[in-house]
Every structure is written in structure tokens, then in C-alpha cells.
Amino acid sequence: MELEDIVIEGSHKNFFTPSVSFNAKTGICELSGESFLEDTADFYKPLVDWLVEFTTKIKKPIAFLIKLTYFNTSTSRCILDLLNVLKDYEDEGGEVTVNWHYDENDSDMQEDIEDYMIDTGLEITMIPF
Amino acid sequence: MEKKNNKYDFSLFDSHNLLNQNILVSYKGPIDERIMTVIGDNIVLVANDTNDKARTKIFKVFMELAQNVWLYSSETCKLENGKSVGMGSLVIGEFGNYYTFVTGNVVKNADIVPVIDKCEMINSLDRESLREYRREQRRLAQSGKPNSGNIGLIQVALTAESPLDIELTPVNDDESFFSIAVKISKNCTKK
Numbered sequence: 001m002e003l004e005d006i007v008i009e010g011s012h013k014n015f016f017t018p019s020v021s022f023n024a025k026t027g028i029c030e031l032s033g034e035s036f037l038e039d040t041a042d043f044y045k046p047l048v049d050w051l052v053e054f055t056t057k058i059k060k061p062i063a064f065l066i067k068l069t070y071f072n073t074s075t076s077r078c079i080l081d082l083l084n085v086l087k088d089y090e091d092e093g094g095e096v097t098v099n100w101h102y103d104e105n106d107s108d109m110q111e112d113i114e115d116y117m118i119d120t121g122l123e124i125t126m127i128p129f
Numbered sequence: 130m131e132k133k134n135n136k137y138d139f140s141l142f143d144s145h146n147l148l149n150q151n152i153l154v155s156y157k158g159p160i161d162e163r164i165m166t167v168i169g170d171n172i173v174l175v176a177n178d179t180n181d182k183a184r185t186k187i188f189k190v191f192m193e194l195a196q197n198v199w200l201y202s203s204e205t206c207k208l209e210n211g212k213s214v215g216m217g218s219l220v221i222g223e224f225g226n227y228y229t230f231v232t233g234n235v236v237k238n239a240d241i242v243p244v245i246d247k248c249e250m251i252n253s254l255d256r257e258s259l260r261e262y263r264r265e266q267r268r269l270a271q272s273g274k275p276n277s278g279n280i281g282l283i284q285v286a287l288t289a290e291s292p293l294d295i296e297l298t299p300v301n302d303d304e305s306f307f308s309i310a311v312k313i314s315k316n317c318t319k320k
Contacts, residue, residue, distance in 0.1 A: 014166050073281045077270040080267055080268070105181040105185060108189065108288050118264065119264050
């Protein structure tokens with residue numbers, strides 16, 4: 001069965017839902033906006049599963065792009081899960097690039113990204129905006 | 130029952146005066162996602178005497194500390210959908226070149242000791258060790274579970290760049306009022 005794209009439109013209502021666009025054909029995966037969710041695990045598990053599926057069956061190059069302006073601490077663990085899948089893929093020979101866009105005024109976000117690099121061993125290109 | 134002369138048995142004027150002119154925002158009541166969004170979206174409006182860095186920090190600290198009240202207050206309120214949410218208080222004050230952010234809620238004495246230990250440990254660490262501690266706690270966390278108790282407080286200390294000023298006041302034999310205050314400098318200059 002073909003891996004279906006994931007497209008979720010972000011919202012900023014009572015909770016903050018990030019925008020998601022995971023494209024199976026191009027291998028371009030984007031996660032942007034804000035993440036403060038009612039059930040964080042419910043939201044992120046399908047994204048992690050999708051990446052596992054892509055990296056074990058489709059095995060094409062993957063370009064992962066993060067542009068989150070805010071995420072809460074439950075989300076921070078789920079981001080680690082996503083990055084760990086990418087690191088595993090890279091270790092097995094997969095082609096992975098990770099670009100993380102962040103507000104240049106947000107020095108805490110900059111530290112967060114650095115910490116994810118230390119934690120996962122992935123190289124993340126940090127792009128201030 | 131003794132009849133009171135006043136319509137209410139407390140004075141809102143006294144309460145207003147207690148919250149002196151340094152207080153920018155004060156809220157007491159249930160905290161759920163709706164309250165958090167409304168306050169969170171508008172909290173930066175009161176912090177107009179500062180830069181974007183400090184505003185971002187105020188928002189992030191608010192989101193973490195308010196979630197703690199919501200999830201961990203032992204005083205709860207049942208909503209129309211049957212869910213229980215925590216009750217607590219929130220105050221933002223402005224003192225010279227920094228903002229002070231305080232949240233407080235009632236806790237069971239039996240539950241609070243590990244939280245106090247955690248705060249003391251956080252306060253004893255320098256920034257690099259605190260970042261290392263956050264990475265360690267994040268690795269140990271269960272995916273997607275609210276982990277404010279473990280990572281949230283570390284996050285608050287890192288974001289505010291200030292120690293967690295905690296206070297515990299007994300309210301009865303089993304419960305106490307627990308508050309956490311942090312300072313956020315108006316002139317954050319880090320990096």
C-alpha cells in the first residue's frame with residue numbers, strides 16, 4: 001500500500017495545533033507553527049509512524065524542516081522521537097537533511113536546537129529568521 | 130447566620146489595593162486551555178516596556194507555569210464537559226528592570242516534597258548543567274505525556290534565567306499553598 005501524505009492545517013484556538021506536511025513522493029516533511037495540544041502523543045504518533053514507514057520502505061532522501069515558534073514540554077519529547085527516527089535512518093545509510101528555522105530573537109530556541117543535536121547526534125542546520 | 134451590612138463579605142477595594150500598582154495582571158480561578166490561550170495571547174500586551182526577547186520569555190514561562198496549576202493543583206473545578214481542571218492564582222508584576230511572574234495553587238503535603246527537592250536541585254545547577262539535566266529528563270520522559278513536573282520546571286528556570294523562588298504555606302493538616310516566582314529581566318542580553 002502506498003504511503004499517504006500527511007497534511008494538517010495548523011490552528012491557534014484553545015489549543016495550538018502545528019501545521020504538518022509530510023510528502024511521500026518528494027520526501028519533504030515540514031512541521032511549523034505552535035504546538036500545545038490536548039493529546040500530544042495522539043497527534044505525534046502518526047507522524048513518527050509515517051517516518052518509520054518512509055525510512056524503512058520508501059528509503060528515498062528526506063528533507064525535514066522545522067519552523068516551530070513555540071512548543072510545550074510534552075511536545076519536546078515527541079520532537080526527539082521524530083529526530084531519533086531520522087538519525088536511525090541516517091545511520092543505516094539514508095540521506096537526511098534537517099533545517100530548523102527559528103526567530104533570531106529567541107535565544108532559548110537556539111539552545112533547544114543545539115541540545116537536540118547533542119541528544120541525537122544529527123546535524124541540524126540552524127536558520128534564523 | 131449573622132447578617133452583614135455589606136452586600137459581599139469581602140471588599141474588592143481592599144483586594145484591589147492589596148494588588149498594588151506594580152501588579153500588571155492578576156487572575157484567580159480555574160486554569161484550562163481556554164484561559165491559558167486568552168491570557169497567553171494577551172500577556173505580552175502588558176509587557177510593553179521591553180524587547181521581543183523578554184516578551185517571548187514571558188509567554189513561555191506563563192505557558193509552563195499555568196500548565197502546572199492546571200494539572201497539579203489539588204483544588205479543582207469541574208467543567209460543563211465533566212473534566213476537572215486545577216484552580217490557582219497568577220500574578221505578573223513589574224519592578225524596575227524586571228518582571229516578576231508568580232503562580233500558586235493548593236497542593237497535598239504528601240505530593241509536594243519531591244517538587245521542592247526538584248526546585249532546589251534546579252536552583253543549584255548552572256546553565257550548562259541545567260541544559261544537560263533537561264536533556265536527560267527528556268530522554269527519560271514518556272512520549273507525549275504531560276511532563277511539566279519533570280521538564281517544565283527546568284524549562285522555566287532556563288527561560289527566565291532566574292532561580293525558582295518557591296514558598297510553601299500550610300493551609301490545613303494535609304494541604305499547603307505552593308507558589309513559584311521567577312524574575313524575567315526586561316533587558317535579556319544573552320547571546
